[in-house]
Amino acid sequence: MARIAGVDLPKKKRLEYALTYIYGIGLHTSRKILDATGLDYNKRVFELSEDEAATIAKEIRSSGIAVEGDLRKQVAMDIKALMDLGSYRGLRHRKGLPCRGQKTKTNARTRKGKKKTVGSATK
CATH class of the missing domain: 1.10.8.50 (Helicase, Ruva Protein; domain 3)
Structure with a gap:
């Protein structure tokens, strides 16, 4: 192998x-x-x-290609820089929401996590 x-x-x-x-x-x-x-x-x-x-x-x-650990570290640092700057994308990362323009009313469950219900529907 x-x-x-x-x-x-x-x-x-x-x-x-x-x-x-x-x-x-x-x-x-x-x-x-x-x-x-x-x-x-x-x-x-x-x-x-x-x-x-x-x-x-x-x-x-x-060839100077960043791979595996170095690349993962670089991507994490880039995201952290966005969050530290307070840019729109950084805020979306911080809140755990999609940051590339997808709608979040009905979709984005992967990014937002398990559904949280806010009130009770039964009376």
Whole structure:
């Protein structure tokens, strides 16, 4: 099993899709990495040698792409900066509401949490 950037890649997936399991690497970036290393897109993860896995890890580090822990920390710091500024998006983050313009009267249960009923309907 190949372990790159702290992530165990799924054994039977093609390499171009398996690399997308790393947080911060999408399909386009995955293909760029494979082009730079000269590896075949169709190769399966279990067919990778240790040297090839090391080459991929080295390419990710050298290309300056933020992945996994560093990227998660950066995103958290960006959100914290918005909240500290008191911007509209920061306030929405602070209140636990959607901050990209979705309506909240009927939807947004994922972001708002379990429904809280305010009065009693029976008399």
